[in-house]
Amino acid sequence: MRARTAILCSVADQGVAALTNILVLVAAARLSTVADFARFSAVYLVFTVLLGVSGAYTGQPLVLRRGGGEATSGACRSAVVFTVGASAALGALMAAVCLLVPGDTARALLMLGLVLPVVLGQDALRYAFSTLQRPHLALGSDLVRLLCVLGALSVQVYGAEPARLILVWGLSALPALLLSAVLLHRATAGAPTALRPMLRRGHLGQRFVVEFGVGNATSQLSVLGLGAVGNPLLVGALRGATTLFGPLNVLFTSATSFGPPLLGRIADERRRVRATAGLAAVLAATAALWATVLALLPDRAGRELLGDTWPTAAALLPATGSQYAAMAVGTCGLLALRMLDPRTTLSIQVVFSLTAVALMAGGYALGGVPGAAWGLCLGSLCKAAATWTRVARLRRRNPDAKESLTADALPSAP
Numbered sequence: 325m326r327a328r329t330a331i332l333c334s335v336a337d338q339g340v341a342a343l344t345n346i347l348v349l350v351a352a353a354r355l356s357t358v359a360d361f362a363r364f365s366a367v368y369l370v371f372t373v374l375l376g377v378s379g380a381y382t383g384q385p386l387v388l389r390r391g392g393g394e395a396t397s398g399a400c401r402s403a404v405v406f407t408v409g410a411s412a413a414l415g416a417l418m419a420a421v422c423l424l425v426p427g428d429t430a431r432a433l434l435m436l437g438l439v440l441p442v443v444l445g446q447d448a449l450r451y452a453f454s455t456l457q458r459p460h461l462a463l464g465s466d467l468v469r470l471l472c473v474l475g476a477l478s479v480q481v482y483g484a485e486p487a488r489l490i491l492v493w494g495l496s497a498l499p500a501l502l503l504s505a506v507l508l509h510r511a512t513a514g515a516p517t518a519l520r521p522m523l524r525r526g527h528l529g530q531r532f533v534v535e536f537g538v539g540n541a542t543s544q545l546s547v548l549g550l551g552a553v554g555n556p557l558l559v560g561a562l563r564g565a566t567t568l569f570g571p572l573n574v575l576f577t578s579a580t581s582f583g584p585p586l587l588g589r590i591a592d593e594r595r596r597v598r599a600t601a602g603l604a605a606v607l608a609a610t611a612a613l614w615a616t617v618l619a620l621l622p623d624r625a626g627r628e629l630l631g632d633t634w635p636t637a638a639a640l641l642p643a644t645g646s647q648y649a650a651m652a653v654g655t656c657g658l659l660a661l662r663m664l665d666p667r668t669t670l671s672i673q674v675v676f677s678l679t680a681v682a683l684m685a686g687g688y689a690l691g692g693v694p695g696a697a698w699g700l701c702l703g704s705l706c707k708a709a710a711t712w713t714r715v716a717r718l719r720r721r722n723p724d725a726k727e728s729l730t731a732d733a734l735p736s737a738p
Contacts, residue, residue, distance in 0.1 A: 330457065330459055333459035333460045333462075333463050334454065334459045334462075336463055337450065337454075337459055337462045337463040337466055340463065340466040340467055340470055341450070341466050342570055342571070342573055343470065343570070344466065344469060344470045344473060345372075345570065346567055346570035346571075347470075347473075347474060348368070348473060348477070348493055349365070349368065349563065349564075349567045350567065350629055350630065351474070351477040351478070351480075352364045352365075352368075352477075352486075352489055353564060353567075353629075353630040353631040353632070353633045354482075354628075354630070354631040355477070355480050355481070355482055355483070355484050355489065355631075356482075356483070356484070356486070356489070356631070356632075357483065357632060358632045358633055358636075360428070360483075360485070360486055361564075361631070361632070361633050363428050363429045363432060363486045364432065364486040364489055364490070365563035365564075366429060367429065367432040367433055367436055367486060367490055368490075368563075369563065370433065370436065371436055371440075371443065374411075374414075374440065374444065375443070375444065375447060376536050377533055377536060377537075378407055378410075378411065378444045378447065378448065379447065379451070379536075380529060380532035380533045380535070380536040381522075381527075381529035381530070381532065381533050382403045382406060382407050382448060382451070382522065382529060383403070383447070383448065383450075383451035384451075384528070384529070384532045385527065385528035385529045385532065386399060386400065386403045386451050386452065386455050387451055387454055387455050389455060394514070394515050394516070396455060396456070397456070397511070397512035397515035398512070398515040398516045398517060398518060399455070400451075400452035400455055400456060400508065400512055400515075401452075401508070401512050401515055401516075401517050402517050402518050402519055402521075402522065403448055403451065403452060403522070404445065404448045404449055404452055404505075404508065405517055405519065406519050406522050407444055407445055407447075407448035408441050408444070408445040408448070409519075411440045411441045411444040411445065412440070412441040414437075414440060415436070415437035415438060415439075415440035415441055416437065417437070418433060418434070418436065418437035418440070419434045419437030419438055420437075422434035422437065428485060428486055428487065429486070431485070431486075431487040432485075432486040432487040432489075432490045434487070435487045435488075435490040435491040435494065436490050436494070438491070438494070439490070439491065439493075439494020439495060439497075440494075442494055442495065442497050442498055442501055443494055443497050445501050445505075446465065446469060446497045446500050446501040446504060449462070449465060449501070449504035449505065449508055450462040450465065450466065450504075452508055453465070453504070453507075453508070456511055456512075458511065461504070461507050461511075462504075464503075465500045465503060465504040465507075466500070468499055468500040468503060469496070469497050469499075469500035472496040472497070472498075472499050472500065473493060473496040473497070475496070476492045476493070476495070476496040477489070477492060477493065477496075480492060534670070535669070535670055535673055538670075538673045538674045538677045538678070562640065562644075562693070562696070562697065562700075564630050564633040564634070564636065564637035565637040565640040565641065565643075565644040565697065566644060567630070567637075568618050568629070568630075568637065568641070568644075569611070569614065569615075569644060569645075569648050571614065572607075572610065572611055572614060572648050572651075572652070575607060575610065575652075576607070576651065576652065576655045593664070593719075594719070596660075596663060597660055597663075597664075597715060597719060600656050600657075600659055600660040600663070601656070601660075601712075603656050603659075604652060604653045604655075604656035604657065607652035607653075607655070607656065608649045608650075608652040608653050610652070611645060611648040611649040611651070611652050612645065612649050614645070614648075615641060615642070615644070615645025615646075615648070615649075616645075618638075618641055618645070619638075619641050619642070619645070621638075623638075626638055636693070639693075639694060640693070640694060640697045643694060643697035643698045643700070643701050644697055644701070646701045646705075647697070647700050647701035647704045648704075650701060650704035650705040650707075650708045651704045651708070653708040653711075653712070654704055654707045654708035654711055657708055657710075657711025657712045657714075657715060658672070658711055660711070660712075660715045661711060661714060661715060661718070664715065664718045664719075665718060668714055668718070672707065672710055672711060672714065675710075676703065676706055676707035676710055677707075679703055679706055679707070680699070680700055680702075680703025680704065680706075680707065681703075682703075683699035683700070683702045683703045683706075684696045684699035684700050684703065685699070686699055687699025687700075687702075
């Protein structure tokens with residue numbers, strides 16, 4: 325497959341996967357009361373964290389593998405088997421614990437534990453197809469999942485319990501999982517399966533999980549914590565608002581995934597940093613434009629998207645739109661740092677992820693749910709400023725460098 329076609333398939337696959345997550349939340353919002361959607365959002369947020377951990381531990385090290393042949397095929401098979409096995413063990417433990425806990429949220433978490441191997445296994449197969457340079461198979465798998473999940477949720481009635489929606493959503497990924505498993509088996513027939521390398525100390529996934537934890541899961545878990553000790557509607561309100569900005573998440577992910585190889589073609593380091601800054605400006609302007617479009621939506625159209633959750637989500641649009649504009653600048657700042665010195669990003673992720681959590685908690689204490697949203701915005705703004713300040717310092721320290729992103733600066737696959 326040509327590079328351009330592969331990039332288009334990969335971007336389309338990421339877009340379909342993101343669209344599936346968006347439409348699941350939209351469907352759940354329309355099928356649920358405000359309280360039930362808050363419970364569904366909390367459980368779905370747990371899944372989002374587990375999905376990120378799984379991708380960081382098995383998916384990201386897998387796609388860094390170089391070359392092909394039997395070793396790469398075996399690594400793909402091993403990653404999928406490991407993901408299914410680990411998620412089955414974790415899901416069984418989660419279901420056993422939640423079986424002893426009363427309440428609608430506990431029942432929904434129990435169902436999540438039962439379907440966890442299905443949804444995480446299907447996601448692991450996407451990484452495997454990408455590593456095998458067959459992104460069209462990942463795209464086909466995600467299209468099947470999208471059709472199945474929409475079909476399954478479309479026949480549910482209003483007022484369905486969160487546990488039922490979680491079960492229906494999870495089982496709808498089963499056809500895509502089975503189809504992808506057959507395709508992977510044909511593509512990697514005869515390749516060995518080795519799980520021990522993924523359990524040994526020094527596995528790249530361990531570092532990536534730390535980066536994910538401080539960069540993403542911290543803020544999401546803090547939202548859950550505030551919802552538990554404060555207002556439970558906080559989870560549904562923030563989740564509903566961020567759902568509306570799902571297309572921007574696709575752009576950010578695509579920039580992070582395909583930015584380095586494309587920007588790496590620019591030989592001069594100064595021009596490369598300027599190109600990254602230009603990309604930041606474009607993405608920030610796109611975020612502002614998208615926020616304006618959402619703010620101008622009629623109330624009826626908003627309720628068609630998010631149901632009863634629309635009024636609370638609409639009130640957060642100025643804060644969430646500003647946050648995504650800052651996130652665009654920060655994402656491109658981290659992209660520039662990875663090209664200049666990949667070792668500098670972890671400290672920024674740790675410090676400013678914790679800063680965002682503190683600002684969100686402080687904002688909630690001062691101004692309730694809107695205050696929490698503006699706190700997250702301020703945290704993203706501080707992180708963006710810190711990344712570009714570090715970029716400027718690195719440029720002053722090494723102004724004559726022509727090529728700082730080398731093979732030695734990147735981590736190698738185990």
